[in-house]
Amino acid sequence: MVGKLFKDFSLFSAVLILIILAGIFSILYVYASDSIHQFGFDFFTTKTWVPGEDDDGGVFGGLIPIVGTLLSTLIAMVLAVPIAMGIAIFLTEVAFPWLIKPVSIAIELLAAIPSIIYGMWGLFYFAPIVQELFGGSGVGLLTAGIVLAIMIIPFMSAITKDAMNTVPGVLKESAYAMGATKYEVIKDVVMPYSKTAIIGSVILALGRALGETMAVAFLIGSIVTLPGLITDPTTSIPVLLANNFAEAQDLELSSMYYLALILFAVSFGIISFAKFYFLRRK
């Protein structure tokens, strides 16, 4: 009797995860349906975000936050991928054995720091440096992208490192015995062997970067205009939601749900793709 209850409760808990996921999708869709019916797919190509008179109607399009999200993520990925790979290579192939543990822990601590701290630090200490070097007002796409890169590097390098560690020693030793240099071993043995997991980790980090809110909220400038320059302020989906969701009403609120649905669907798609194709767990 207790055993049966225990088993049923465990099954219920497992199914609950599916229920929550389905719930998120359907609730977002229902609340977004006004906006979806009003704007349809034009939502993706419209750049106006203007409430009507007395909060009645208005025209809302997601182009600017969508572009802002994609561009800040792109900048972050371009910077983060090589550095994360470098760190993973350093930790698996280069570092002295006594150095591996402390450096890994340090990098993982970087991942544990709450994102709001990155935002604060970025706003007060990093943005002025970006302004000095690249001009602009300090906050904008570039600053957001760089800090976003710093945030996803530890995550990406941790998974990549684990993947590289699974390469059998015999394979590497055979290559060394043939006279290969360390770089050749990494390029021709380690990388091909751990390729799928590395790609998976990159896509996973991409999914994270798309949805990151707080660090970007401090740094992207939070204004709904298309950026002309890389240092220009703009906004992203999570940031627009974070700043304006609670005050929005009617059609604007519904459009916010539409944005949330788009963000959720995209990151769900990207992360599932990474999980099912590259990082599948048995």
Place this chain on the structure above:
Amino acid sequence: MKKRLLLNKIVLMLSTFSALIGLAFLFWILGTLMVKGLSTMHWDIFTNDLVQGGIRNLLIGQFIMALMATAFAVPLGMMAGIYLREYSNNNKLAMIVRNLSDVMMSAPSIVIGVFVYAIYVDKVGHFGGWGGVIALTIMMIPIIVSTTDNMLSLVPKEFREAGIALGGSKHKIIMQIVVKAAKVGLTTGILLSFARVVGETAPLLFTSANNQFLTFNLNDQFPSLTVSIYNLATYPDQASKDLAWAASFVLTVIVLVINLGGRYITRNKD
């Protein structure tokens, strides 16, 4: 020949350089926090509430929400993990749940905030601590599922067989042998996931919102350390900025101490 060796040197140097960049940022961020945090911190911030320029109510509020979320997420997540590892025989459902739970772990936290706004704030008509608790619970469940799943998989099959040989019923074997054997790893997982949700901001912004006063009523707007940091940092006056730095310092210390503590427990075991 020379070119190969040179290329090798360059690549290894670049990789060392990347590690240095990573470490440099860690120390830069932590260093800034130390300097700014310690210079702006007074002991009175721990005895005053936000309304008097302190963070006492914020710390208490943040902990209450994170602890409540833990109280819900740990049993649900662990039971789901137990289903995946002990009952499912790796059937199709288990495969789907396992992978979707991993996907949910990386879902944007702001979207979970939006979802909870729709199912809670919109229904009851006001912000409330329960909203924050629900949002954090949803964030925490997949992490606990994944930890449980992984940790139980490390328990040798022989432990379960020994239990069966003793005539134990399945749920007794699970609770008294398997879970017990995985206790250390599970504790670490719970601590790490607590450290992760206690520093969350985005899912709280429009669920629990914030409160200047101390309250224990989860039906009220609930004080939050992270939401306050976000607000205070953008206020123009220096006193608010200083308080934001002090609060950030306290938050980071808490998160990193729990994180390192969690790791330390497992390290002792090895």
